[in-house]
Amino acid sequence: MKIGFIGCGNMATAMLKGILKSGEVKNGDMIASAKSDKTREKIEKELGIQKADTNAQVVDFADVVFLAVKPQFLEEVLDEIKDNVKEGQIFISIAPGKTLQWLGEHLGEGTKIIRTMPNTPAMVGEGMTALCVNEQVTEKETLLAVTLCNTFGKTEVIPERLMDAVVGVSGSSPAYVFMFLEAMADAAVADGMPRAQAYKFAAQAVLGSAKLMLDTGKHPGELKDMVCSPAGTTIQAVRVLEEKGLRSAVFEAQLECVKKAKGM
Known part of the structure; x- marks a missing residue:
């Protein structure tokens, strides 16, 4: 299994470190992209994983793609990568307010999409993550996402109608x-x-x-x-x-x- 991150800010870094520490995925099977040269250097030096020069490169490499960008930039990113989406890929978003339907409209019909809301205690392995999935995601794939998110805290699968409440309470x-x-x-x-x-x-x-x-x-x-x-x-x-x-x-x-x- 190959994991990719589009965006590598504080939250994404915490998630990456948790996944790497757990041993669920090897360093060589992970890649991340970032906007700044400084952050791209951090990806290689601090995390020891591959850095991507473009977001599309992450999608070409990974089986599971974490969309770890702020909601105001997400549409631009999705427009950039939508033509690179492969059948069977899983996309996991951490952006608040962006629904499964909205994500599906921008990534393409039939795309497997998971929506999550983690929080900053993930930086010390004590995060709380809510997770919901669209109809294309299987039970086995949902369990995979929960396993990955559990590497940096605890995870609950919830109905999407509760995701906005999760933003407030967690x-x-x-x-x-x-x-x-x-x-x-x-x-x-x-x-x-x-x-x-x-x-x-x-x-x-x-x-x-x-x-x-x-x-x-x-x-x-x-x-x-x-x-x-x-x-x-x-x-x-x-x-x-x-x-x-x-x-x-x-x-x-x-x-x-x-x-x-x-x-x-």
Whole structure:
């Protein structure tokens, strides 16, 4: 199996590293293209895979092609490669807002297309990827895509109607978490803690809390209640967060995120 990437930014690099580390695909069976000379050099030197001078070269080489370009540039790329598409090839897009139907119209009728939405924690092997497929993709091919995406985190196969919701709850949400971490650390600094130490405490608290929920399967409300002792410190913090509208702010932010994704 030969894998190709069109685009080699931060997300694509994280995905490539995960696939290579897993041993699912050998270095010699991978190729990537990039817009800048600097990134093309990185492909050879850092990743140790083949670099492509054109996007069409990637399509000519690979059995599975990852479309790792921003949505505003995707149509131009698809117009460039559509005449090179071969029967049986699988195309995996990571662009938000671009539907399976839209992708099929630009790549040609009968093309096997998979739509995904990974997130930046893939850079440390803890990504969350949603995946949906068109009618041409077989169950075996879907499993192959899941296996590849699992090399840089966890993957869920979902109906396409949920893909925009995934953008809000997973694709973009690391930014919300980082803002929360930064605010927690700033407060700790105000109370006298050195900044580097504050970031470490805040980050480990978020990491541990997420793992606790995933490992126990408990509802987040139940876990919150476990921390809130009667007349204790935590319930006072929760009271202020409710007063300031934390839940509403997150809710509205995600709705705006999804609205933007649907319009892309």
